[in-house]
Amino acid sequence: MERNHHDVIVVGGGISGCFAAATAATAGLDVVQLERKPREQGGFIACGDAIKSPRDPQKYPGPIDMDAIADDESVLVDNNIDQIEYRDEQLGVRKILPYETGSNVVDRYEFGQRLLEQAAEHGVTQHYDTVVNEVTQNGRVTGVKAVRDGDPVSYEGSVVIDAAGAQSILQDMIEFETLETPSDPTFEVPHYTHFGSAYREIIETDEPVEYQNAIVGKPLEELGYIWYFPRTPTQINVGLGFQMNKPPIPLVDRLRRDVESRPEYGGATVAERFGTANKLGSAIALRRPLDSMVAPGYLATGGAAGTTHPITGKGIRGAAYSGYSAGRAAIEAIEDGDVSEAGLWEHNRWLYRDHGEAAKLASWDAYNVAASALEVNVLRALTALLPETELREIVGTSTEVESLSAKLLVGTGILKNFVAEYRRDTFDALGVSLGALSDAVLTVRKTRDYVGTYQKQYEAYPADPSTFDRWRADRDRIDQGFYDALELSPSEYKY
Numbered sequence: 001m002e003r004n005h006h007d008v009i010v011v012g013g014g015i016s017g018c019f020a021a022a023t024a025a026t027a028g029l030d031v032v033q034l035e036r037k038p039r040e041q042g043g044f045i046a047c048g049d050a051i052k053s054p055r056d057p058q059k060y061p062g063p064i065d066m067d068a069i070a071d072d073e074s075v076l077v078d079n080n081i082d083q084i085e086y087r088d089e090q091l092g093v094r095k096i097l098p099y100e101t102g103s104n105v106v107d108r109y110e111f112g113q114r115l116l117e118q119a120a121e122h123g124v125t126q127h128y129d130t131v132v133n134e135v136t137q138n139g140r141v142t143g144v145k146a147v148r149d150g151d152p153v154s155y156e157g158s159v160v161i162d163a164a165g166a167q168s169i170l171q172d173m174i175e176f177e178t179l180e181t182p183s184d185p186t187f188e189v190p191h192y193t194h195f196g197s198a199y200r201e202i203i204e205t206d207e208p209v210e211y212q213n214a215i216v217g218k219p220l221e222e223l224g225y226i227w228y229f230p231r232t233p234t235q236i237n238v239g240l241g242f243q244m245n246k247p248p249i250p251l252v253d254r255l256r257r258d259v260e261s262r263p264e265y266g267g268a269t270v271a272e273r274f275g276t277a278n279k280l281g282s283a284i285a286l287r288r289p290l291d292s293m294v295a296p297g298y299l300a301t302g303g304a305a306g307t308t309h310p311i312t313g314k315g316i317r318g319a320a321y322s323g324y325s326a327g328r329a330a331i332e333a334i335e336d337g338d339v340s341e342a343g344l345w346e347h348n349r350w351l352y353r354d355h356g357e358a359a360k361l362a363s364w365d366a367y368n369v370a371a372s373a374l375e376v377n378v379l380r381a382l383t384a385l386l387p388e389t390e391l392r393e394i395v396g397t398s399t400e401v402e403s404l405s406a407k408l409l410v411g412t413g414i415l416k417n418f419v420a421e422y423r424r425d426t427f428d429a430l431g432v433s434l435g436a437l438s439d440a441v442l443t444v445r446k447t448r449d450y451v452g453t454y455q456k457q458y459e460a461y462p463a464d465p466s467t468f469d470r471w472r473a474d475r476d477r478i479d480q481g482f483y484d485a486l487e488l489s490p491s492e493y494k495y
């Protein structure tokens, strides 16, 4: 068997893999990046392709030159998306939320290709057609085994960075309980109900769509949504996803049914890539980022670490900054000669405390828990009535509803909308009683309070693993308080 030795082994040629690999290589480390796809298919990934503020170095830190990518016309980052639309066509509801400037729907394949090119330019060795099928460990994770171009090959290194995406196969293979940690391992493999299943097609229309400056979402019959994200006025990323704690939806058929019912898609065809229809599906993390993203010799990043928005499923940005964080932590640990759990802890600390986005994602997950607890029709009625400011916060485009008086207005705003805007029989059609709606309003209020409580807890994330157990026990108590406040039965607990 061919044997390779590198300082850092990055598994995955997606966004987080490229950010991690480029960051580590910039410090002069010997980095290999392993990707199961062939070179020309790298970056060909199931995604809605919506990306926010690609030029913002806080959102996309590290050596990857996002300005160059944003300037690249084949990636199509031309800042033309300036609003999110929520539609519930059955209820005649259309809400328009402003979106951050510098946002767009990219050609995800071209974006992925540019990232891989840049990682290579920073000195990363890339092995394509390389399927990782085993992890080696000896007190710590020491490397991986793979099949490369049909031949077995092994890779040994100081640190393995798991950038293999949501439901990473590496996490199934590692025996975390046998790794050397001072107490129980801090890393826990997520449950399958913490993921969503999503599918998308790229379709081409004859005429420009009217919502060419908007990303559009509308509810499904189960917890989840259908989206129309225009890459160009005539090329639309259409897709849908649902969370796996709910009954499955036949995604392909459901999407077809929707597309065929829309006049603007009459005569539309599915675009081609690599000589076949451009249709892809995949898993998506819909949970809070992992409590700990490290184990001895091992760092998880991107989808594999749950750095995805727990309501919208958007994870490009989380993959970028968590990839950077993993590369950065690997550099420090290798320089210090300590790749233990404590030596790699900086990855957790930086993401939760210094950078802070992981703390926000973790606290927003309370909305996911609350949404799962509500009947879909109640949720639809509630969303129809939510003031735009509150909706904006939940989908993560604004945090402006901060003050106590604003919080109180949320419930009042919903009821005012109910009286002013929508006829009672619309809600009767959904089978939603006023009582159920009032309970749901109360749920939103309680959830908002818990979002704040979680945020404070995550901002106090432990600086090293020695106090992690205590911190997690405190966080678990917050979970319990939240579940009790929502009157959930144990079978409904998310964690």
Ligand SMILES: Cc1cc2nc3c(=O)[nH]c(=O)nc-3n(C[C@H](O)[C@H](O)[C@H](O)COP(=O)(O)OP(=O)(O)OC[C@H]3O[C@@H](n4cnc5c(N)ncnc54)[C@H](O)[C@@H]3O)c2cc1C
Pocket (backbone or CB within 6 Å): 011, 012, 013, 014, 015, 016, 017, 034, 035, 036, 037, 043, 045, 046, 047, 048, 049, 050, 051, 130, 131, 132, 133, 163, 164, 165, 166, 169, 198, 199, 200, 239, 241, 280, 281, 282, 283, 284, 301, 302, 303, 304, 308, 313, 314, 315, 316, 317, 319
């Ligand atoms: C249908 C869908 C729509 C989405 N829409 C959006 C959106 O509009 N905006 C947004 O921001 N986010 C969206 N997301 C989420 C976003 O795509 C992910 O969060 C992001 O791609 C995660 O990046 P990653 O680098 O962690 O993992 P991935 O992009 O999944 O990359 C993982 C890589 O690892 C490789 N790999 C996996 N296993 C192995 C192995 N055993 N050996 C070798 N290589 C391996 C894979 O081939 C892949 O290239 C969507 C996700 C889905 C599924």
